[in-house]
Amino acid sequence: MKTDFKFSNLLGTVYCQGNLLFSPDGTCLFSPVGNRVSVFNLVDNTSHTLPFAHRKNISRIGLTPRGNLLLSVDDEGHAILTNVHRRISIYHFSFRSPVTALAFSPSGRHFAVGLGRKTEVWHVPSTPDSSAQGELEFAPFVRHHTHMGHFDDVRHIEWSNDSRFFLTASKDLTTRIWSVDAEEGFIPTVLSGHKQAVVGAWFSNNQETIYTVSKDGAVFDWQYTRHPNAPSRDEDEDMGDADDEDMRWRIVRRHYFMQGSAHVRCASFHPQSNLLVTGFSNGIFGLYEMPDFNAIHTLSISQNDIDFVTVNKTGEWLAFGASKLGQLLVWEWQSESYILKQQGHFDSMNDLVYSPDGKRIITTANNKIKVWDVDSGFCIVTFTEHTGDVTACEFAKKGNVLFTSSLDGSIRAWDLVRYRNFRTFTAPARLSFSCLAVDPSGEVVAAGSLDSFDIHIWSVQTGQLLDQLAGHEGPVSALAFTPDGGLLVSGSWDYTARMWSIFGRTQTSEPLQLQANVLGIAVRPDSAQLAISTLDGQLTFWSIAEGEQVSGLDGRRDVSGGRKVSDRRTAANVPGTKSFGTIRYSTDGSCLLAGGSSKYICLYSVSTMVLLKKFTVSVNLSLSGTQEFLNSKQLTEAGPEGLLDDEGDNSDREARQDKSLPGTKRGVDPSERQKLPEVKVSGVGFSPAGTSFCAASTEGLLIYSLDNDLQFDPFDLNMEITPASTLAVLETEKDYLKALVMAFRLNEAGLIKRVFQAIPYTDIPLVVEQFPTVYVARLLRFVAAQTEESPHFEFCLLWIKALVDKHGSWLTANRGKVDVELRVVARAIARMQNEIRRLADENVYMVDYLLGQAETKNASTDDKGLLTNGDDTPMKMLASGEEGVGERVDSDEESDGEWIGLG
Template sequence: MKTDFRFSNLLGTVYCQGNLLFSPDGTHLFSPVGNRVTVFNLVDNKSYTLPFAHRKNISRIGLTPQGNLLLSVDEDGQAILTNIPRRIPLYHFSFRSRVTALSFAPSGRVFAVGLRRKIEVWHVPSTPDSNAEGELEFAPFVKHHTHTGHFDDVRHIEWSSDSRFFLTASKDLTTRIWSLHPEEGFTPTALSGHKQAVVGAWFSQDQETIYTASKDGAVFAWQYTGRPGADPEKMRDDGDDDTDLRWRIVDRHYFMQNNATLRCAAYHAASNLLVAGFSNGLFGLYEMPDFNQIHTLSISQNEIDFVTINQSGEWLAFGASKLGQLLVWEWQSESYILKQQGHFDSMNALVYSPDGQRIVTAADDGKIKVWDIESGFCIVTFTEHTSGVTACEFAKKGNVLFTASLDGSVRAWDLVRYRNFRTFTAPTRLSFSCMAVDPSGEVVAAGSIDSFDIHIWSVQTGQLLDRLAGHEGPVSALSFAPNGELLVSGSWDRTARIWSIFSRTQTSEPLQLQADVLDVAFRPDSLQIAVSTLDGQLSFWSVSEAEQTSGIDGRRDASGGRKITDRRTAASVAGTKSFNTIRYSTDGSCLLAGGNSKYICLYSVSTMVLLKKFTISVNLSLQGTQEFLNSKLLTEAGPSGLVDDQGEASDVEDRIDRTLPGSKRGGDPSERKRLAEVRVTGVAFSPTGAAFCAASTEGLLIYSVDASVQFDPFDLNMEITPASTLAVLERERDYLKALVMAFRLNEPGLVQRVFQAIPPADIPLVVAGFPTVYVARLLRFVAQQTEQSPHVEFCLLWIRAIVDKHGPWLATNRGKVDVELRVAARAVGRLRDEIRRLADENVYMVDYVLQQADTSADSGSGAQARAREALEWEAPEPEGRSKLLGSSHEKGLSLDDLVKQPVVVDEDEWIGLE
């Protein structure tokens, strides 16, 4: 089994904090998710997460006008410059201060960054496509200028369309105008007049008007004009026509949203659209300069944190951090382009669908979400549970999902119609903590933390079949054997029991352990059980003999990272570490384990050796990710992270304390995330074994063996030409190399020539060595040739070789090659229909010939012989036969004449046919 798993995508969370960005063409949306950046393709309905990770949560992101460079900055001012097309981090840089605003100039040469009260302008690092010499700079970040003058944090930076001036909006109630280079007759200007913090400031299309919006819902329009009511002629006569010209408020507007405050705003200069998001979850769309209200909609239960508009002005993107919501709204058609929301509480369990294309997650918020792995989107959310969902499990056959919850119910879901079709409850009110489903899908079992019994229901009737008593503590884990014969349960009474529930005597075999049982797992061959206990031990038991065969001490492997309140170092805190969730791999050779640690461990079952440790997070915003505590963060009152500074916030709504005293899992969802601890609550292997996923504090992490972009050595060869391709084909007879070179050039004529020149006997060998990066294109090309080319048997040999040699890859990447597989199936189906139709026509024709032969006495044996030849003769392929028959009818030949004349087939006409 391959163990080279790498991070490939992040699901379960779509937006955390910071600003959203549209790509220059408006088709991609960049969203900061914790310490990573997720990119949503709004046209193809897909998403992917960039591979880099910051040391803390991202606060601001910026994108160059060309869309090739992304600058992301975390809460400490640490920046990463990333190449978007290649998805490669290029440079790490520190601004040495908290970044509050970031904006690239439309020219793409400079960017402005707000560092609290200070504004700095930096040159954009050049790339080979923008540099005249085609070389990268040795010093990517060069400071151009520093501006000071604000008295509080800068919240927004906006550039003019010609990149000569930019505006800065601050919490000190003012907006300031700055120039990039010294301009004759221009001095930096402050626009003051708002009564609360300025949220945003923008230039109009002609740059003659400036719009500013403040937190209290006031929108001011500024113009460079003289004193209102003054006579221009008199001013010109006095000679002071320039002395009284300055930026003045020419119009005032107010949103009037009762007690709601303005949280964010965006302006699209080309269409004069102003979008405002409020603290009550409403957003409004207004047309400037008349301030005509176009639309108002409630899209969230909490405040909207950020809004942006794409370049064409058609799509609006909103982000709400408290509930983790991300929406893209098309205001003209009033429809959602994207509407996603992650779990706003910790995930408890996850499971792969039997086909490996979807992942189901269950969380403390009572929601069950189904995620599509290929697109990265949540396709359906179930909200029928009224309390936290603790377990989820698929039936082995069919699209049936079972979930257990603390509300005392076990529910069965139909994932075809997306509905709850069965609910199982106990005679008394219980809270179910674990669940298992029989492989046949006919029996479901659940364990409770209230009573120590295991309840078993029939899925068909919904009735309670039995209650298994024997444990003396809360039941923490359940698992059915893959063959469906046994049920194993784990409890806090330090025992695991094996139940034979389908036999007449429901015997229970207890397995004595040294600590409380956290999780149990059956090996796929049903011969071994793995048990994880609270003391960090992994023990393996033989099912037939009920004896322990081996064990692993996982405390050292799980240790790492310390919390703010820990009095010991990360190395000596190993006594408190254990694995809360364990799963076997598909082939049963490896065991995946995760718990209250930043590590996921992969063990070999046969050798009991740690194969690999995966670090799920390096985010210092979470507790348990750092190895050593910083002494400067320790105060007389304790760690600075635990000091409550909420009462010192400048805004009234930020000073309100909504938390419940002494509770870690209650109160406001955002407050529970403030000092979140890194942990893994669930792991699962993909049915194909090529990936695994883990439910963590930051979201649903997917690790895959083919996560990186596949390397093709021909990408680096500059000598690939049609002439060299034909030379490799005809002289060297290296058919594999010639075919790859032809696909690299992507010229249809050249690809077809190389394709038809490959001998049929070499097809399996060529396909076996063909790079997987081109398999989808080869499959589509062969399917098109099957529909167009007369060489039917030749194309079918190619299709069979592709399916035989690359079948597992096609099954694993079904979502990527779904279109190609449908094209190939359509081509084969059309070919089958043509052959059937042609065979039916020939049967009637041959029957007619035989009847004519029987009635004609003159022809006698000659006609019968010719008819027999017509029956035994097989055309090289149906289309060729139909062409031959068609040409004979055009010449006026009968079937007897056709049988008499010899059939001559050119050797070059039928390639690959014998």
């Protein structure tokens, strides 16, 4: 089994904090999720997460006007410059203080950052294909200028269209106008007049008006004009240059939002269409047309604060982010419809499971069940029928039926075709179910509880309780059916695991004695082996047929790691993390995946009992348990500094309000996250294909997959390999093998397709026989993809046949490496077979229909006496050139033309 799994995507979390960005073409939305950045393609309806990770949660992100460079900054001011198209981090840099605002200039030459009370302007790092700067810089980040003057944090930066000036809005109630370079006659200007912190400031499209919005809902229009009470130019001609001295930025209009006690949390302005969008603290957003301040829309989209809003380049789509509920919305205001509406789990997940087809992942947290599409990365549906925390979920092996257990005392069955709850199972007494198992046939469901020591079994068809299995002396913590459906395995806190033969004539159970509480159970796909995880960190493997332990390993040292903020001991000596809470076998049964209250996921080999690989879930220092050593300076007399409640020291009155109820742990809002949540893995699962696995962690749903998409390899290139030289080899030299290899080295889809279609079908076996083995897998996948795009079925089949004939031995020996490609080819051939069969059937039916029509026509003409067979009656003919098919001609008409069967 291949073990080189790499992080590929992050689901379950769509927005945490910070600002949102649209791509220059307006089709993609960049959203910070913890210490990573997710990109949502709003046209193709897909999403992916960039592979880099910060050491803290991201606070600000910025994108160049060309959309090729992304600058992300975390809470401590550490920045990462990323190539968006290649998804590669280019450079790491530190601003040495928290960044409160970030904006790139429209020209792409500079970007401005707000570092507390000061503002710095930096040169944008140049790229080899950049036309803005002619030469590459020695240092990627070069500071251009530093501006001082504000007395509080800068919250917003906006550039002018010509990139000569920019605005800074601060919490000190003022907005300032700065110039990038020294301008003749320009003096930095202060725009003061607001009574609360300024949320944002923008230039109009013609740069003659400045709009500023404050927290108390005031909108001011500023224009560069003379005092209204000053004498006119005609009356005062002798003042000379005094008129210029009287010209300054003044407030010409004042507008106010009417939202009661709610205050403005965020705002955005689109200069081309003069649209002003504001988000309020009560979850309402408003859309206004400036400068007349005409209200267009007012809509409630959230139950909590709207933290950020932005508008795409065309002004059609509005993006909103709400951090407390983890919501991300994209609204098209003209059609009044949602383009994107996603919300992640706002608490740690409890369990997960892959669907049998591997296309969906089910996650549970609190009372919600979410269905995620693996390909797109979006949540398809959310179920909220449970009234208590959902503890476990399991799929029936056949069909689209999902079963979930909850602390509300119910087991529910869900139809994932119609997305509804069609069956609910309950016990005679009120119990809190903690684990669940479903028979492979889908006819029986079993559940264990922490309140009762019995195992309850229901019939899925009738919904009736069939039996209660008694035998455990402690709470049942884990359940699992063997894949062949013969046995039910249960684990309990009474230091035992039992195997039940519930379908036998006599229901017997065989206890397996362990040394600690059972936390997790996994059965190998061949139903021959059982793996059990216990509280002392041991993994034991048992033979199901003999009921004896065959091997075991100590995983305490592997799983221990990461010191929590409140730990008094080092990470190696903390006993709470030295166990695996969830374990799963791989699809082929050769490996075991294990995770627990730790930042590590361990992959073990079942045959050799060796740790194959250890995956680090998170390096985010905003979570507790990700660092090995703690700083003693952060330990105070009142406890760790990270756990102290410092909200009472906030400068904003709303932030100081404590809305929690006395005596409650979570407060009135169950979505409020605690400070420094602990990193842990509550569930793991392998995909049915075995090419990926997922883990439910504190940060979200992490997807790790094999690197099937081969990346661009620059080491196979030289200066002579270009698209022009490839086409020259193809068309001039007629060297098809060389041209195909050069196209694969350049890795351009259009060029590969052109070379592929230009190769004559007679030369396919010769080209494939000499084709390098390193590119066989890529060629196989490319041909399979062409079967879906190209109408040349036989041409693609000749390529597939040649690849199997010439490289069959290599494909057999490397089945694990090309398993995905072979499945794609098999699916393509099956699709072509069905298509050809359908066309052949249609052609047969058409031929039969045409023959039947001809026989009917002949019979009808014989009955009328117009056409005879064998007698001397003359045929009546049509003149050549006349239209008709066997038309009737009167006997008294003369015609010397020929008989036209089809006119």
